[in-house]
Amino acid sequence: MLKMSNISKIYRTELVETHALRELDLHVEEGEFVAVTGPSGSGKTTFLNIAGLLESSTSGLYELDGVDVSQLNDRKRSRIRNEKVGFIFQSFNLIPDLNLADNVDVPLRYRGWSGAERRKAVGDMLDLVGLGSRQNYLPSQLSGGQQQRVAIARALAGKPRFLLADEPTGNLDSEMAGAVMKLLEDINAEGTTIVMVTHDPDLANRADRNIHILDGRASDVIPAISPNVTPLPERGVARV
Amino acid sequence: MFSYYIRLALTSIRRTPVLSALMVLALGLGIGAFMTTFTVYYLMSGDPIPHKSDVLYAVQLDNWDPNDDPTESASDVQPQLTYQDGQHLMNADTPAIRQVHMYGSDMVVVPEGDDPPFNENVRATYQTFFSMFDVPFIYGSPWDKRADDDHASVIVIGRKLNDRLFNGENSVGKSIQLNDGFYQITGVIDDWQPTPRFYHVDAGRRFSDSEQIFLPFTRAIDLVLGPNGNTNCWAPLDDSLPVIEAFLKSECVWTQFWAELETPEQAAAYKDYLDNYVRDQKQIGRFQRPLNTFISNVREWLVVNRVVTNDNRVLVRLSFLFLLVCVLNTVGLLMAKFLGKSGEVAVRRAMGASRQAVFIQNLVEVATIGVAGGVAGIGLAWLGLKGIENLYRGYQHLVHLDPVMLATAVCLAVISAILAGLYPVWRVSRQAPAGLLKAL
Numbered sequence: 133m134l135k136m137s138n139i140s141k142i143y144r145t146e147l148v149e150t151h152a153l154r155e156l157d158l159h160v161e162e163g164e165f166v167a168v169t170g171p172s173g174s175g176k177t178t179f180l181n182i183a184g185l186l187e188s189s190t191s192g193l194y195e196l197d198g199v200d201v202s203q204l205n206d207r208k209r210s211r212i213r214n215e216k217v218g219f220i221f222q223s224f225n226l227i228p229d230l231n232l233a234d235n236v237d238v239p240l241r242y243r244g245w246s247g248a249e250r251r252k253a254v255g256d257m258l259d260l261v262g263l264g265s266r267q268n269y270l271p272s273q274l275s276g277g278q279q280q281r282v283a284i285a286r287a288l289a290g291k292p293r294f295l296l297a298d299e300p301t302g303n304l305d306s307e308m309a310g311a312v313m314k315l316l317e318d319i320n321a322e323g324t325t326i327v328m329v330t331h332d333p334d335l336a337n338r339a340d341r342n343i344h345i346l347d348g349r350a351s352d353v354i355p356a357i358s359p360n361v362t363p364l365p366e367r368g369v370a371r372v
Numbered sequence: 373m374f375s376y377y378i379r380l381a382l383t384s385i386r387r388t389p390v391l392s393a394l395m396v397l398a399l400g401l402g403i404g405a406f407m408t409t410f411t412v413y414y415l416m417s418g419d420p421i422p423h424k425s426d427v428l429y430a431v432q433l434d435n436w437d438p439n440d441d442p443t444e445s446a447s448d449v450q451p452q453l454t455y456q457d458g459q460h461l462m463n464a465d466t467p468a469i470r471q472v473h474m475y476g477s478d479m480v481v482v483p484e485g486d487d488p489p490f491n492e493n494v495r496a497t498y499q500t501f502f503s504m505f506d507v508p509f510i511y512g513s514p515w516d517k518r519a520d521d522d523h524a525s526v527i528v529i530g531r532k533l534n535d536r537l538f539n540g541e542n543s544v545g546k547s548i549q550l551n552d553g554f555y556q557i558t559g560v561i562d563d564w565q566p567t568p569r570f571y572h573v574d575a576g577r578r579f580s581d582s583e584q585i586f587l588p589f590t591r592a593i594d595l596v597l598g599p600n601g602n603t604n605c606w607a608p609l610d611d612s613l614p615v616i617e618a619f620l621k622s623e624c625v626w627t628q629f630w631a632e633l634e635t636p637e638q639a640a641a642y643k644d645y646l647d648n649y650v651r652d653q654k655q656i657g658r659f660q661r662p663l664n665t666f667i668s669n670v671r672e673w674l675v676v677n678r679v680v681t682n683d684n685r686v687l688v689r690l691s692f693l694f695l696l697v698c699v700l701n702t703v704g705l706l707m708a709k710f711l712g713k714s715g716e717v718a719v720r721r722a723m724g725a726s727r728q729a730v731f732i733q734n735l736v737e738v739a740t741i742g743v744a745g746g747v748a749g750i751g752l753a754w755l756g757l758k759g760i761e762n763l764y765r766g767y768q769h770l771v772h773l774d775p776v777m778l779a780t781a782v783c784l785a786v787i788s789a790i791l792a793g794l795y796p797v798w799r800v801s802r803q804a805p806a807g808l809l810k811a812l
């Protein structure tokens with residue numbers, strides 16, 4: 133599904149060069165639920181942005197679904213992003229003056245679906261996250277957990293096969309975080325591949341596999357056997 | 373997708389009402405100022421009778437004081453003729469297809485019933501006037517040539533007067549009282565307002581209303597209707613004659629004279645005719661200046677009479693500069709506006725919007741602001757033109773923003789807005805979305 137080899141990302145400003153990713157190698161298989169952990173500033177978000185084609189790597193090879201995407205132009209990258217990738221952010225990033233239905237509708241507009249198709253998908257997704265009766269609410273009228281559920285509905289509305297979540301529970305209390313995690317697990321069970329950055333070890337342990345990013349390099353840690361199983365103690369760091 | 377973008381634009385405009393209002397105001401002021409000066413210019417420089425302007429010629433004969441400065445161009449010669457010269461040409465067999473000799477006056481209309489009498493502008497003219505100048509009739513027709521010869525008491529009236537006196541009904545054959553006589557209506561003309569009013573371009577009357585009453589010239593002279601317009605004399609009247617007769621035989625100029633000449637050959641022949649006429653007159657002691665006759669078609673006539681002044685052009689240029697300043701101002705406001713939109717743009721990019729899609733979406737927003745600015749500009753231009761109308765006499769037709777001008781205003785506003793928006797919109801569509809999402 134996702135295959136990165138030798139990916140480096142260097143941010144250059146006039147004063148400094150930041151090596152956000154250093155020769156990162158990483159695979160994610162179709163249908164996996166992968167949790168990415170690592171200290172702040174280690175390059176997790178950069179990795180997700182490159183994975184989701186929001187940014188290009190400075191060097192290295194990236195194949196998504198068997199297609200080399202590192203050299204595509206903006207229009208093609210945007211199309212792939214639109215069709216194959218869903219994003220969820222820590223701060224939800226709903227558009228404040230659009231109601232819930234219009235927020236969920238955003239990716240579908242760029243998909244070119246008909247009005248009827250879009251309305252159906254929007255309704256279905258909001259039902260799925262339990263907010264079907266609040267289509268006309270504004271994001272500000274919802275709690276954080278509800279907003280994140282709308283964001284998930286938006287990410288999934290176009291039926292992407294690949295969901296990228298950057299600390300999706302970071303701004304939520306543990307109860308809401310649990311509910312969002314449960315939703316992601318259900319979605320994964322339906323077949324969507326998920327890569328989730330998290331600081332929460334409990335949530336990380338519920339994933340199929342954990343990848344630890346440290347200083348721009350990835351390493352697999354503790355392949356969890358199944359969700360809800362207490363992980364074994366750390367077995368050492370192995371390059372993927 | 374376009375209607376989606378329009379909807380997003382309206383939402384976005386509502387989100388920042390103050391900023392949006394400032395932008396609309398900036399564009400509106402620029403467009404308003406420009407449209408005001410441009411409308412004045414456009415009306416002044418417009419061709420008042422496009423399909424005939426090259427066959428209608430105003431006639432000038434240089435009968436002026438021999439001690440005056442020499443004549444260099446038509447602009448140095450009086451724009452009007454003496455009564456005697458006009459009458460001679462009118463009654464002669466000239467090479468022109470048609471000619472008209474005329475002047476403006478006024479009379480008191482005495483309505484039937486209790487309505488009080490009122491003053492109305494009158495044009496004393498010949499029946500050729502209506503066909504030469506293609507005046508549109510709603511009822512009836514001009515009087516016939518016999519009426520001119522017979523000094524008949526007939527008139528053609530305008531739609532406004534017909535509405536006022538006859539509620540807009542067909543009044544042909546009816547008579548109305550003017551001063552102390554009765555005049556039979558032969559025709560009613562539609563609203564007819566050549567702008568500028570080329571056929572009589574006295575300063576201060578170039579943009580006046582066309583007359584509502586037309587009366588045979590011959591009858592008007594019998595009535596001793598005085599001219600309501602410039603009358604210029606350089607020699608004293610002959611005091612051995614009764615004053616009216618002395619005036620009609622004087623060198624005073626107060627009548628307008630036009631000839632319809634279809635081909636250049638005809639025009640040349642007509643000019644020769646005028647030259648020969650003046651040479652004959654020199655024999656009997658008139659026209660003591662060098663021979664100078666001029667014929668000018670309508671467009672030339674407006675130039676000869678400096679209907680469009682240099683001031684108008686300078687004003688149009690200045691207001692265009694002002695519009696540019698407003699556009700630059702709008703660029704700044706749009707930068708601020710789109711800075712606040714970068715978060716939303718990043719989200720849309722993450723959801724699959726291409727740079728191009730973002731660019732177009734925001735350009736639609738800018739164009740929407742432009743439309744609003746255009747409407748505001750039309751409002752301000754209307755006020756500006758009203759102001760000019762009130763300030764200067766004889767500019768009654770400026771607040772006549774025709775559809776062309778309205779469309780021009782809106783197009784200009786949209787183009788200005790898009791020009792102002794091009795750079796901010798390009799910037800916002802090039803922003804790296806990833807960095808902004810992290811910041812959110």
Ligand SMILES: Nc1ncnc2c1ncn2[C@@H]1O[C@H](COP(=O)(O)OP(=O)(O)O)[C@@H](O)[C@H]1O
Nearest residue numbers: 143150152171172173174175176177178179807
């Ligand atoms: N747009 C950017 N410009 C410059 N440096 C950046 C940019 N984005 C991230 N960085 C730097 O790259 C490194 C990795 O950042 P990030 O991927 O956000 O880490 P994480 O998500 O693991 O906290 C950090 O040192 C960060 O300061």
Ligand SMILES: [Mg+2]
Nearest residue numbers: 176177178298
């Ligand atoms: Mg991060």
